Amino acid sequence: MKLADSVAIVTGGAGGLGEATVRELAEAGASVVIADLADDKAEKLAEDLGRKVKYVRTDVTSEASVLETVEAAKALGTLRYAVVAHGGFGVAEKVVQRDGSPAPLAGFTKTVDLYLTGTYNVLRLAAAAIAQNEPDADGQRGAIVTTASIAAFEGQIGQSAYAASKAGVVGLTLVAARDLSSLGIRVVTVAPGTMRTPIMESVGDEALAKFAANIPNPKRLGLPAEYASLVHHILENPYLNGETIRLDGAQRFGPR
Template sequence: MILTNQPAIVTGAASGLGAATARALAAAGARVALLDLSAERLAPLAEDIGALAVSCDVSDAGSAEWALTAAAREHGPARILVNCAGIAPAGRIVGREGPLPLEDFARVVQVNLIGTFNMMRLAAAAMAALEPLDDDERGVIVNTASIAAYEGQIGQAAYAASKGGVAALTLPAARELARHGIRVVTIAPGLFGTPMVTAIPQDVQDAITATIPFPRRFGKPEEYARMALSIVENPMVNGSVIRLDGALRLQPK
């Protein structure tokens, strides 16, 4: 898909992977709508790249419907959706204070997995009604999993389960939406230099990066963005989960 003038939506766009992807899409000529819990947090980026800022709780059906309607009113129905919204709280199944509260597990799944599905179902419904482009393509959905989906560490049960669900969703969604000319692809990042990671003390960061084969550093959000744009532009990429991790395989802890 050629990105110029195509309406695009990025969730979790206030920082990290989402913000970098939004910048890259805008630079390539797409008309970008930024979605995050707070439109105020989005305002500086929206002004900088000429994008639309929309408040959205991706895990809430009504909030997501309202956000997609607002974006479509401004730019037209999106042909590109990049799901970057997510949370990653740590918590052992059985910790010092007993079993992990069920609501803590449910919240992670609600945001990471159900939120991804919520945005995908709504965006796909709108894409299916659009006129096809070249190769009969109507839209592209890029989701974000994690290598924790495959090698979840101790304390990551909820996060790994939620991201494993996103990974498992990829192929059946791509198969089902193929008749509408909609592709579905997932990126599974390794350790990236997002605010959540760079807040870790430097000595801990150094110990972590020493385990990455090459390049021996955190991934840059811009590198995630480059992968997302490559997926959008290449019509043969469909139904796959792509690891973006410098050959890292997570250890138990």
């Protein structure tokens, strides 16, 4: 399946990994819906990339909001792809804090709601729409890429909420691929390591150098364009399915 003349939804498409993916898919000939809440950045990106890219304000935790985004995507053509790459929230706290009190439940719940429930919400609604397509000669109707993190496998101290939510995305991958196999819809997850997104760059050069020192090869942070390139390949390679692919330069998180 080729991206040209197809439609893709990218959640978190206004920044970091999502923006790079929007640019990559649009360059490959797809029409792209930027599903985000960052109005100014998303509108500017859509304007920069032209008429085949549209911004739709989207709350990934809301069924009604995601359904509106799916309908907007279908209005552009044949919706075949969705890339779940949103971020925007996280807490850093130990299960039991220094004063002996338990970590507040609210931070854990909000993190899981965004990264895991939000992912599932987009996955299920996009898949239902993609399932309406006519299959190609190989029986394929489309594909969905979700985003985890290497924290799913080596969560660091204070990352219990984030690690649990991303581990949930990894756990969802194979079962979703199996659920959707009869419909000709593939599901693959990317688990990035430390990526040089705008948020990461805000920590400063000294901190970035420390992060890079723990990455074996290449000894630098990953680039959003490298994530986008992998997503592009996944969407067009029909034999990639039900797998989580680490994108991390052989990095493994230590405890801190």
